[in-house]
Amino acid sequence: MSKFTVKWxxxxxxxxxxxxxRDLWPNPECRGVKDIEHxxxxxxxxxxxxxAQDFLKEVRGVEGAKAYGSYEELVKDENVDIIYIATPHSHHYQNAMLCLEAGKNVLCEKAFTTNAPQLEALIKKAREKKVFLMEAVWTRYFPLSIYVRDIITSGKIGPVSRTFADLSMHMLPEKTFEDTHRMVNPDLAGxxxxxxxxxxxxxxxxxxYTTQSDPKPPTVLSTMRKYKLGTDEQTSMLLTFPPTSSRGEAHGIATTGMRTSADPDGKASAGPAIRVQGETGEIQIYHPAFRPTRTKLVLADGTVEDKEWPQPxxxxxxxxxxxxxxxxxxxGEGQGMFWEADECAFALKEGRKEGKYESLEESLVIMKVMDQVREQNGLKYPEKIETLEYPVKL
Ligand SMILES: NC(=O)c1ccc[n+]([C@@H]2O[C@H](COP(=O)([O-])OP(=O)(O)OC[C@H]3O[C@@H](n4cnc5c(N)ncnc54)[C@H](OP(=O)(O)O)[C@@H]3O)[C@@H](O)[C@H]2O)c1
Structure with a gap:
């Protein structure tokens, strides 16, 4: 049977x-994925x-690929099925709108947009054009994440009442980044x-939220420590999720920062970066939250299941x-970005317009939480990157 090929x-x-x-090069069969290729x-x-030519030279398996000197030319290429957007967050709204207007399917890097109204406008445009749109939160598509969600829905750790999650990376901004760098620069939604x-x-x-059949958006309380440029260098959030049909009220504690580390010695001595706690046990996920390779299930009855998840x-x-x-x-070990690419391929093959493990509605709820956190702490980006106007030259 011939394979369904997605042209990126x-x-x-x-x-x-x-x-x-680069991650699109390995044959999907090496990770047990059949029927599709990239x-x-x-x-x-x-x-x-x-x-663009120099970029393509760094990637395997791209013989014959076209190199364009503008994004406008790329979206006109009829040979392209889906566009992966990898500009700074500040540019996602303008870039994604350009692709959607041209009728292209889109996989857009996180954070999806600068604010929720921009994402709402993109979702509306994608629906109008009947194309696929997904946020590139690659971690959600890992087998490790599927396992964690399955543990929760199976009831193994009982009703979950709290999740702690930290992604802090020790990269002292004044030493690591020029003021123009996207990690700290307000003009790039740093x-x-x-x-x-x-x-x-x-x-x-x-x-x-994802694990619930009737999820409800959380309320949020937050605090933020600012960097000298006005962007945040440390943020702590306390989310309250209303009860659902399978559990009572649940709390999420999400923290992030650039001055401390979730794993200071790089050996997990500080313990897991994420703890998902239920009434009969918990599941732990080890740093880094974006590409974890280890989980530990600890049940009240003494069961401990320590698992490694190397990327194929x-x-x-x-x-x-x-x-x-x-x-x-x-x-020979993958980075793991191919899992989200595979999901895009299956969605296009099946005619779906959204990702399976993070709906557009959920991306929007998360964007709204981040808007509230910024509002609570007075973090505003320049109007030209918060605007709903399109097109705007950035
Ligand atoms: N999934 C992950 O693990 C992961 C990891 C890192 C970053 N990201 C996300 O990916 C996006 C890009 O991050 P990155 O680390 O790849 O950034 P980067 O290395 O700075 O690359 C961004 C690229 O965007 C283009 N660009 C267009 N206008 C720009 C402008 N005014 N300033 C800077 N770049 C501009 C540039 O390429 P051309 O102009 O040549 O097109 C540039 O090389 C961000 O949204 C980030 O959150 C995701």
Missing amino acids: GILATGGIAETFA KVVAAASSSSAKR GALLDLGIYALTWVFQTL GPGEGSGWKNGFGGTFQPE
Whole structure:
């Protein structure tokens, strides 16, 4: 049987764009996924076609792929089925609207947009154009995340009443980032919340919201420590989820920051970064919240199930490596971004317009929580990146 091939266009040529494009190369069969395959058929840079060509040289299996010097050219390419957007958060609204207006399916990096009204406008446009739209919260598609959600819905740890989740990374901003860097720059929607905090929120949501048949949006209380540029360097959130048909009220404690670490010695001595607590046990997930590879199930009856979740790949001897930010996984081990790409492929194959493990409605609820957290703490970005106007040249 011939496989369903998804033809990808990559919009932006930065760090994560390269990681994602590389992860599309291993044959999906090496992770037990049949019937689909991925192909990068085009990439675009906002600066020059040469930059897009250089980008493609870093990726395997892209022979014949087109290199464009503008995003506008990419969205006109009829050979492209779906566009992966990998610009800073500040640009997602403008870039995604460009793709949707052109009738393209879209996988957009987190945070989806700068604010909830922008996401609402994108969802409306995607529905109007009848195309697929999904937030690239890759972690949700890992087998590890499916296992955790299954544990919760199976009732093994009883009704869950609390989740603690931290994604803090020790990267003292004044030493690590120039003031123009997207992690701290207000013009690029910088700060810990939208970049790292969203993963702490992902764990709170996928354990207290996604797992429920009748989930309800939480209320939120928060506090924020600001960096000298006005963006947040540390944010703590307390979410209260109303009762559902399978549990009572539940609390989510989501924290993020750039001055401390969820795993200070890199050996998990500080314990798990995430704890999902039920009445008869808990499930723990170890740092980092965005790419965890270890879980521990601890039940009140003494059962302990410690599991490792290495990312599959073409294996040793393949000469292939992937990673992010200068850190590479061992030869032949995948980064894990292919799971979300596979979900896009299955959605396109089946004619679905949303991802299976994070609906657009849920992405929107999370975006609304982040809006409230920013409002409670007076973090506003420049109007040109908060606006609903389109098109705006950034
Ligand atoms: N899933 C993950 O694990 C993960 C990890 C890191 C980042 N991310 C997300 O991916 C997005 C990009 O992050 P990144 O680390 O890849 O950023 P990056 O290395 O700075 O790359 C961003 C790219 O966006 C394009 N761009 C367009 N206008 C820009 C502007 N005004 N300033 C800066 N770049 C501009 C540039 O490529 P061209 O102009 O050449 O197109 C640039 O290379 C963010 O939303 C981030 O949250 C996700």
